[in-house]
Amino acid sequence: xxxxxxxxxxxxxxxxxxxxxxxxxxxxxxxxxxxxxxxxxxxxxxxxxxxxxxxxxxxxxxxxxxxxxxxxxxxxxxxxxxxxxxxxxxxxxxxxxxxxxxxxxxxxxxxxxxxxxxxxxxxxxxxxxxxxxxxxxxxxxxxxxxxxxxxxxxxxxxxxxxxxxxxxxxxxxxxxxxxxxxxxxxxxxxxxxxxxxxxxxxxxxxxxxxxxxxxxxxxxxxxxxxxxxxxxxxxxxxxxxxxxxxxxxxxxxxxxxxxxxxxxxxxxxxxxxxxxxxxxxxxxxxxxxxxxxxxxxxxxxxxxxxxxxxxxxxxxxxxxxxxxxxxxxxxxxx
Amino acid sequence: xxxxxxxxxxxxxxxxxxxxxxxxxxxxxxxxxxxxxxxxxxxxxxxxxxxxxxxxxxxxxxxxxxxxxxxxxxxxxxxxxxxxxxxxxxxxxxxxxxxxxxxxxxxxxxxxxxxxxxxxxxxxxxxxxxxxxxxxxxxxxxxxxxxxxxxxxxxxxxxxxxxxxxxxxxxxxxxxxxxxxxxxxxxxxxxxxxxxxxxxxxxxxxxxxxxxxxxxxxxxxxxxxxxxxxxxxxxxxxxxxxxxxxxxxxxxxxxxxxxxxxxxxxxxxxxxxxxxxxxxxxxxxxxxxxxxxxxxxxxxxxxxxxxxxxxxxxxxxxxxxxxxxxxxxxxxxx
Numbered sequence: 001x002x003x004x005x006x007x008x009x010x011x012x013x014x015x016x017x018x019x020x021x022x023x024x025x026x027x028x029x030x031x032x033x034x035x036x037x038x039x040x041x042x043x044x045x046x047x048x049x050x051x052x053x054x055x056x057x058x059x060x061x062x063x064x065x066x067x068x069x070x071x072x073x074x075x076x077x078x079x080x081x082x083x084x085x086x087x088x089x090x091x092x093x094x095x096x097x098x099x100x101x102x103x104x105x106x107x108x109x110x111x112x113x114x115x116x117x118x119x120x121x122x123x124x125x126x127x128x129x130x131x132x133x134x135x136x137x138x139x140x141x142x143x144x145x146x147x148x149x150x151x152x153x154x155x156x157x158x159x160x161x162x163x164x165x166x167x168x169x170x171x172x173x174x175x176x177x178x179x180x181x182x183x184x185x186x187x188x189x190x191x192x193x194x195x196x197x198x199x200x201x202x203x204x205x206x207x208x209x210x211x212x213x214x215x216x217x218x219x220x221x222x223x224x225x226x227x228x229x230x231x232x233x234x235x236x237x238x239x240x241x242x243x244x245x246x247x248x249x250x251x252x253x254x255x256x257x258x259x260x261x262x263x264x265x266x267x268x269x270x271x272x273x274x275x276x277x278x279x280x281x282x283x284x285x286x287x288x289x290x291x292x293x294x295x296x297x298x299x300x301x302x303x304x305x306x307x308x309x310x311x312x313x314x315x316x317x318x319x320x321x322x323x324x325x326x327x328x329x330x331x332x333x334x
Numbered sequence: 335x336x337x338x339x340x341x342x343x344x345x346x347x348x349x350x351x352x353x354x355x356x357x358x359x360x361x362x363x364x365x366x367x368x369x370x371x372x373x374x375x376x377x378x379x380x381x382x383x384x385x386x387x388x389x390x391x392x393x394x395x396x397x398x399x400x401x402x403x404x405x406x407x408x409x410x411x412x413x414x415x416x417x418x419x420x421x422x423x424x425x426x427x428x429x430x431x432x433x434x435x436x437x438x439x440x441x442x443x444x445x446x447x448x449x450x451x452x453x454x455x456x457x458x459x460x461x462x463x464x465x466x467x468x469x470x471x472x473x474x475x476x477x478x479x480x481x482x483x484x485x486x487x488x489x490x491x492x493x494x495x496x497x498x499x500x501x502x503x504x505x506x507x508x509x510x511x512x513x514x515x516x517x518x519x520x521x522x523x524x525x526x527x528x529x530x531x532x533x534x535x536x537x538x539x540x541x542x543x544x545x546x547x548x549x550x551x552x553x554x555x556x557x558x559x560x561x562x563x564x565x566x567x568x569x570x571x572x573x574x575x576x577x578x579x580x581x582x583x584x585x586x587x588x589x590x591x592x593x594x595x596x597x598x599x600x601x602x603x604x605x606x607x608x609x610x611x612x613x614x615x616x617x618x619x620x621x622x623x624x625x626x627x628x629x630x631x632x633x634x635x636x637x638x639x640x641x642x643x644x645x646x647x648x649x650x651x652x653x654x655x656x657x658x659x660x661x662x663x664x665x666x667x668x
Contacts, residue, residue, distance in 0.1 A: 028379060028483070029483070029485060032569075033418070033485050033486050033487075033569075034383060034414040034415075034417035034418055034486075034553060034554060035381040035382055035383040035414050035415060035417070035418045035420065035478070036381070036382050036383070037379050037380065037381050037418065037480070037483050038379065038380040038382070039379060039380070040374035040375060040376060040378055040379065040380050040479075041374060041376075042374060042375075042376030042377075043376075044374055045362060045371050045372065045373060045374065046371065046372045046373070046374050046380075046477075047369040047370070047371050048369055048370050048372070048424070048426060048459060048460065048477065049368060049369040049370070049426070049460060050426035050427075050428050050460065050461055050462050050473070050475055051428075051462050052428045052430060052462050052464045052473065053464075054430055054464055054465070054466045056467065056468070057464065057465050057466065057467070058464070080368040080369050081368075081369060083368035083369070084367070084368055084369045084371065086369065090382070092382060092383070092384035092475050093384075094384050094385075094386045094473050096386060096388055096469075096471055125382060126382065126383060126384065127384055128384050128385050128386050128473075130386045130387075130388055130391065130392070131388070131391050132388045132391065132469060132471065133390065133391070133469075134390070134468040134469040135430075135466060135467075135468040135469045135471075137430055137466065137469075137471060139384070139386065139428050139462075139473040139475075141384055141426050141473075141475035143380075143382065143477065144369070145374075146371070149362070149363070149371050151363060151367050151371075152367050152368075153367075219368060220368060235366075235367075
């Protein structure tokens, strides 16, 4: 096992960056100087965000692979750009590396970075690799561009609420990883992969951004459906009503909850890390939206509507009962 | 002592960001959504970089204050932008926070961020605050703009080598912090502050960028004079000759080395963390350079010249002897 010390800092950076195949056609200067340099495209807006993953808090090395971790670290940040309707263009990656880590582990991590960079045409523009004896962490800053920007603010009473994909898979996957022995079933594989290797909805954000649909607010679901819907409600000074029987769930999710007697609703509402897009639009845009997503073969579901009553999210149950959902049940980092 | 848990993640972010007074006049959306949003200025280039500081590796909480640490975390990143001749515009700050940290500590850290943001008109555009039970770290990504960009590549044989400020103060300051008891002298204060609270040479980079001087290469001295001069030599495929008696040292540095019998040369050559600018230009630009720096009341010193022989840095001693300097004596992160 090759140790990092043998390569030295600059040797390590050289070896790892040679893994990265995607170079932006317009980049002026990539990795290797004090900064990376890019031209700016006039008329576009710059969207920027940063996210960190810490071992033991956001992931365990015992339940993931370095490749999947590399993909997830980038996907989580790219998801923030997608949440604004932007296109991610470049990332800066910082690694805090404990002493006993092998070069081969970092190589595989970079292979994961490379997969996402290639898939979304994102350039890894630079970074910092530092010694961090007591904990392994990854920080990803991402710079994207946007023409239209979708924020959390702007949802209006009467707007319809939509979500891409299905909900709860990631948190059920995490539950399986933490609780049970590995299981060879396809359902187990599907759900744990949704947690370990989520897909940033960059393509779906692109569909929305290129469409003429009047998206009034958007966010990505990282903290959990309810918590993130509250973020929209607070920023937009509105409330929301969602319907239990409209919340999209995967067959794998439904089967596994049933088989293991796990109540599905808490996972769907508060599970977090779905990285699906949650957005609102006036009712007259729904037909166009559904047509575009059908054409792209991407699942999108109307789950409720924006209500007048500010800062209150109601859940209408199948049996007709109505619950006020609390906004503090999502993932809290502390 | 108020604990972070009591405020919660969003309360904490709200409290800390209220400390930040500088807002870029052209920003479209600051902290509070999935991304911050900015217009792009056509004709300019974007320069980006990221740097992490890890407790126990890059700083000790026993020898610094949270305010100074906040200032240094930003200054170190801003220095990378200065090294390219750029103007820093916005930063994204990630904090990895152990559980027992107090809100008051973070408040003071942010007060340090605020000082630098105000001084250099840099907006703290967002960030991530995560729980990191085993280690405290700060990651700063910075986005700047540049008209002309100065890279490490482009130094030509015969070019003169210049450095801003004085060398070795920071590493001597670190030595004092690690070795000795606190001492009330002005020299101790000056040197330890140069280590704990360095100034990014943003203004000096601005003088160079606005001038018509043909800067052929530039870097900031973070790893040490020799190591960083080697970076220029490798990128430019040239060598360098520097002169012992021309290396600028502060009176505080000279006095302290003498008083404590510390050999000054290793600190000047390999100390690191000076965050001074090291750059090259053709001889006919020297007069203009000196005039501009004199006018700005900033110290700049010619320390040698670029030589033909590739990848070799020579030191000419006062006694006429000539040493080949090794490129592996600077700060290595592993």
